[in-house]
Amino acid sequence: MISLTEINAVLDNRDPVSVEKLAQKSRGLTQQYFGRTISLYAPLYLSNYCSSHCTYCGFHSKNRIARIRLDPAQMRGEMENVARMGIENILLLTGESYQATPMAYLAEAVRAARDYFTGISLEVHPMETDEYRELFRQGVDGITVYQETYDRDRYAEVHLSGRKSDYNYRRDTPRRAALGGIRQISLGILLGLGDTARDLLALYGHLRWMEKHFPGVEYSLSFPRLRKIKGRAFALCDVDDTTFIKILCLTRVLFPRVGLNLSTREKPALRDHAIEIGVTRLSAGSNTAVGGYGLLKTPAEQEPQFDIEDKRSVHDIVRLLKAKEFDPIFTDWRPIDNAPDQNPS
Amino acid sequence: MLGTGKFRNKTELTASIKASGTEIVTVALRRIDIERHEDNILEYIPEGITLLTNTSGARNAREAVRIARLARESGCGNWVKIEVINDSKYLLPDNAETVKATEILAAEGFIVLPYISPDLYTARALVEAGAAAVMPLGSLIGSNQGLKSKEFIRILVDEIDGVPVIVDAGIGAPSQAAEAMEMGVDAVLANTAVATAGDPAGIALAFSLAIRAGRLAYLSRLPAGHSQAAASSPLTGFLFEP
16 A cells, blocks of 8 residues: 555655656556546435534534425425436435434435436435445445545544544444445545545545455545535635646556546536546536525525536536547446345346 | 447447457446437447347346346346456456356346356356356456466366357457467457557457457467477487387
8 A cells, every 4th residue: 555655745746747647647547447438427415404513514503504305295306307417326415414314214315216316326424234234225326425534633623513523433434334235335535624645545545444345345436625615615625736636646546446536516627637537427417405406496595515616517518528539427327126135036 | 249338439339349240249237228218328239239238236146137137127138248246446256156146047048158267167167057158257357468367268168168168358459369269269258458449440350350360270270389399309219219
């Protein structure tokens, strides 16, 4: 495994020739293992109730925003609107509230999503192994759970209260999800919270540990940079574009087959370059507010988790990918019956 | 045989299938957009080509069986390439689970082509289970490393009768396909080397020519490697001296 010194050497090196070399290597590996294909997905926010206080998040429990939780009819309406955009991989999100969005609520959302999408992932509060097993049976393919920062002190500073302030419980979440049978797990760090090199080293170590103990899981990584929320900055992200691209490249070189996700929190120009260099999954046509796909008509009514930079539609992204000679992938999984049985015949 | 993943657009896929002269292409069920017609990969496969659905994404026999059944129910036919992979880092096939899935699916009337690490006992068990071929890997999927497992594949070529031995995975260049064919394998499956080439159709044609050349060399009984025999017999000549 790479050392902290080596990571710092890569991040500190701003020599254009070295950066280009690294990018070429990353691009070569990405094309070898993924071809010129990009998977597309969209986030769908079900609820913004949250019982944790994370200083950088628009949904945090102390933020005075309009709280909404979609009822079954509303979630179906939103799902239909996202499906109509052409999206088949959905990431269902909630704030972290064990009371407002309990297991039964999530299971209902997953059952509804099965009518509209072929791939279903969740980014919700961490749960127990048995709960992941139940969600897997209901049709959940993927779990996204970011540690945000692996620096314990910094973690405590920004996660002030609520279940999320329990560092160990969160770090153990990917293991519990894998034990529950979940097929795809996405890890990540929120760039701008902790020391980038140290967080990268810890993330790589976490992923490597997961790969060794749960080799059958398909892993992907995300490197979200802290964003403003309704124009307000909660914290500053000091990771500039050059560093960001180097992080993607370094990750690709270390983990050639691991998926790299890039959300619409990044600007269109950067996303257009990043797909050439190593990113393999893009969100498109995203809205990060509950009810943002049609239920709430105007931005003034909506409470986004973070502000979006790439506002292009799914149609625009598909057209762009084709123009750049990428094959957009909508369907990358086909739901099979996940119920356990002893005799497959 | 040609895999259909990783192409930058589906027009090049069609052109590559045609140029390769293949009769069988493999498609991952997970990538077939059954509900959608626009850009459905099946519409880019020329008529007359046999569709071999693969179970990519299956982590055990149970999932492979369910994917194969779903493929058949979806109208994708009954040819199935079993891929049971429970390691996302190396993508090595799980031979034991593959045998289990083959037993079940062959009994259900599927034409089963299992992808395996080259292992004689596994290959024998697969033939016993009703597999229509055995597909040992040349090297890791997508690695373009060629026939790293050559000597183990040679054992399968020598010992497995009655079903074809098809080298699947790792073939990174036409010369490697020719090398496999020269040693007597019955077919090769290529994907990454074609799909990620500058001109996929050109490479597909090159594969076709290399495979024909390799096959012809095999059928023409390619002389064995450099013989050490010389005109004189320094060790045993004394026996025959007058």
